[in-house]
Amino acid sequence: MWESNAYITITLDLDEPVEIGDFAAMFAGIGEQFEAYLREHHPQLRGKAQMYVREVRQGSIVADLFPNIPDLIGYMDGILIVLGFGSLFSKRIRNLISGQYIEDAKKSDIKEIGETIRAVSHDTGGTMQIESLKFEQGVWSKNLEISFSASEAREAERTLADQKKALDAVSHVDHERVLMTFERSRKSDTDLDKPTGELVVIEEVTEKPKALIYGSELIEKKIKHEIREADDNIYKKGFVVDANARLKDGRVVAYVVTDVHQVVDFPD
Numbered sequence: 001m002w003e004s005n006a007y008i009t010i011t012l013d014l015d016e017p018v019e020i021g022d023f024a025a026m027f028a029g030i031g032e033q034f035e036a037y038l039r040e041h042h043p044q045l046r047g048k049a050q051m052y053v054r055e056v057r058q059g060s061i062v063a064d065l066f067p068n069i070p071d072l073i074g075y076m077d078g079i080l081i082v083l084g085f086g087s088l089f090s091k092r093i094r095n096l097i098s099g100q101y102i103e104d105a106k107k108s109d110i111k112e113i114g115e116t117i118r119a120v121s122h123d124t125g126g127t128m129q130i131e132s133l134k135f136e137q138g139v140w141s142k143n144l145e146i147s148f149s150a151s152e153a154r155e156a157e158r159t160l161a162d163q164k165k166a167l168d169a170v171s172h173v174d175h176e177r178v179l180m181t182f183e184r185s186r187k188s189d190t191d192l193d194k195p196t197g198e199l200v201v202i203e204e205v206t207e208k209p210k211a212l213i214y215g216s217e218l219i220e221k222k223i224k225h226e227i228r229e230a231d232d233n234i235y236k237k238g239f240v241v242d243a244n245a246r247l248k249d250g251r252v253v254a255y256v257v258t259d260v261h262q263v264v265d266f267p268d
Contacts, residue, residue, distance in 0.1 A: 005079055006067075006083060006133065006135065007065060007133055008030075008082065008130060008133070009130070009133060010062075010063045010128065010129070010130055011060055011061070011130075012060060012061040012119055014061070014119070014120065015124045018061070018122075018123070023061075023119055025116075028112075028115060029113065031065075033089060033116070036108075036112075052066055067081070067085075079134045079135075082134070086132035086145050089130070093156060097152045097153075097159075101159065101162075107164065110163060110167070113156075114160050117153040117157065120148075120149075120153045121150060121156075121157050126150050127148065128148055129147040130146050131144050167248075169248070170248050171246075171247045173244070174242070174243075174245075175202065175205060175242070177261060178205070178243060179264070180243065180257070181201050182198065182201075182234050182235055183201055185234050187224070187228050189220070189224070190220070192214055192217065192220070193215075196214065198212040199212065202243060202255060210252055210254055210255055212257065213246075213255065213257070214256075215244070215259075219258065219259070219260060223239065223257070226239075226263055232265060236265065236266045237263055237266065238263070239262070241260050242258045242259040242261070244258060
């Protein structure tokens with residue numbers, strides 16, 4: 001198998017012809033997930049997943065994923081990396097089918113996993129099977145990681161959609177008459193209700209700088225006046241404001257300033 005001591009086989013057994021975009025997305029999604037797995041679990045490696053279609057048979061598509069891993073690891077380590085990825089990826093699919101979210105998933109993970117199961121989820125009644133194979137002591141051995149149906153793939157997609165909505169959900173918390181200072185400012189105008197590229201700190205909420213959003217043209221005009229035209233350094237000023245903290249996954253990601261009560265000059 002081209003000097004590879006371990007690989008993963010994907011078998012699509014579909015009732016209908018697979019759409020080319022779905023077929024390509026399956027390989028792209030798995031490849032991206034493998035690279036993400038290496039970055040997280042083996043950051044010293046610069047591996048790159050490569051896909052090779054071994055054969056296409058009547059009624060099914062059999063494809064092998066061969067990882068190209070640098071010669072920085074031992075023979076057994078290469079096997080463990082491939083099998084570890086196969087086990088983790090299959091566990092994620094099983095959890096999604098049962099309605100469980102992917103732990104610590106980013107939007108990119110949701111997109112990539114969705115791509116890998118799209119070919120079977122769009123089929124009427126097909127199946128997808130993932131197996132891992134390893135070569136030890138002159139013998140190839142095979143292990144079934146997961147096999148799931150088109151209807152189960154659609155269940156997984158519904159879970160992915162729900163998790164994406166949860167990641168997209170943004171809650172709001174109002175803070176009145178709090179002191180805001182600038183960490184990064186811009187003189188140019190920006191669209192309302194969108195991040196400006198400026199960073200501010202409201203220590204009463206968190207000491208970390210967060211994105212600034214102007215709640216109205218009047219608010220933007222007041223603050224931009226201090227940035228553009230005032231004689232003093234903007235970073236030596238404080239703004240007593242009403243601000244709406246936008247939260248995502250429980251963390252503040254931005255402040256929408258809705259009123260400016262006072263501008264304070266800090267002593268040198």
